[in-house]
Amino acid sequence: MKPDILLLEPMMPEIEKQLDAAYTVHRAATPGQLEKIAGLIRGIATGGGTGVPRAVMDRLPHLEIIAINGIGTDAVDLNEARRRGIHVTTTPGVLTDDVADMAMGLLLSLLRGLPAADRYVRDGAWGSSPPPPLGHRVSGRRLGILGMGHVGQAVATRARAFGMPVSYTDRRDKALPGYAFVPDLPALAHHSDVLVVAASGGAGSRHLVNRQVLDALGPDGVLINVARGSVVDEAALVAALTDGTLGGAGLDVFEHEPDVPDGLRTSPRTVLQPHRASATVETRLAMGNLVVGNLAAHFAGQPLLTPVV
Ligand code: 8YV
Structure with missing residues (x-):
């Protein structure tokens, strides 16, 4: 059984392909759609600016990991993640x-x-x-x-x-x-x-x-x-x-x-510019690979590559 993850921001097609191969990826946007799958979600992939709204985090009882495709953690409630034992990773260095x-x-x-x-x-x-x-x-x-x-x-x-x-x-x-x-x-x-x-x-x-x-x-x-x-x-x-x-x-x-x-x-x-400082093919690939690598490590029970929490 593939773990279910929620993708809150589009990533490069090459990266999304890897995610689709390893997980059941939900691209739900509305609260109604989210409600239906909330109990399944074990991981989130999201952007640094998008983060995870607290209301979304609160609806996901089985959330284990948030993999941020970026270095900013300001749009994720890190204290709440710590309290719930949810891992948070970023993509340092490459951007x-x-x-x-x-x-x-x-x-x-x-x-x-x-x-x-x-x-x-x-x-x-x-x-x-x-x-x-x-x-x-x-x-x-x-x-x-x-x-x-x-x-x-x-x-x-x-x-x-x-x-x-x-x-x-x-x-x-x-x-x-x-x-x-x-x-x-x-x-x-x-x-x-x-x-x-x-x-x-x-x-x-x-x-x-x-x-x-x-x-x-x-x-x-x-x-x-x-x-x-x-x-x-x-x-x-x-x-x-x-x-x-x-x-x-x-x-x-x-x-x-x-x-x-x-x-x-x-x-x-x-x-x-429309929030594009890291938006190059090379860097977004490197960032995406870190997201994929962190999720893979987590679900294989191995140490995370670039953890923050
Ligand atoms: C990205 C960012 O544009 O690193 C960050 O925190 O905000 C940017 O690099 C973003 O994460 C992709 O949405």
Whole structure:
């Protein structure tokens, strides 16, 4: 008998094929559908942003494992998982480079005005209308990083190669050679031209980037977020972009995905992505294989590959 699992977010066809071969995979979405299968479900595969709603977790009496296809655990109630003895796994390591690349991509797009210039060529305006405004030089711009974990450090390595001086803040000084630790976030923002958010989501980091931080970044400053929308006070961000007290924002994540406020969608000061920092063929395969490997280990009674709980 194949164990029954619930797939809460689509994965690559190659990965879903492996899941279908080993499990009875339910792709139920509505509460009514869930009700019918709730008693069968022993495992869940889900995305980092999607997680597992607590109401879903509570309905699954025989849930043994949640395999997250990502590194964020903020959308899963880890305390409840611990209390119920439910294992939780993530996909660390394999997505670090892609997420850092996305941060640099957003940074370059914004500072050099790539989307507007791309539209200019595409629209056939080259030769007939004046070109878009000049961009800004990337090298020499001061980069501040909020959250100097694996992703933050990978961003720092890239930024250094672009000739950007790097400072960071985190819960503690990581004594990293070449990168200045600034304990206070508004102070870091004040001394940065670009602030990259690479901190984990969750209650502890909610709205860390508030109006005070955005004001400290200033009218020539740029915010990049490849972490979680919840780390930034989105209403304050819209206000700062609208009144020009912040120069621009490059965002891969939002507070209420997939909803993106009009103020961000219509702003000429933003470059936006639909939560795609880890979305490459290579990385999503590696992530998916970790999900498959963790589920297989669990149901074979073997040690999990990358457990969190
Ligand atoms: C993925 C993520 O886009 O790692 C995470 O926590 O949010 C992203 O890498 C996501 O997990 C896939 O849905």
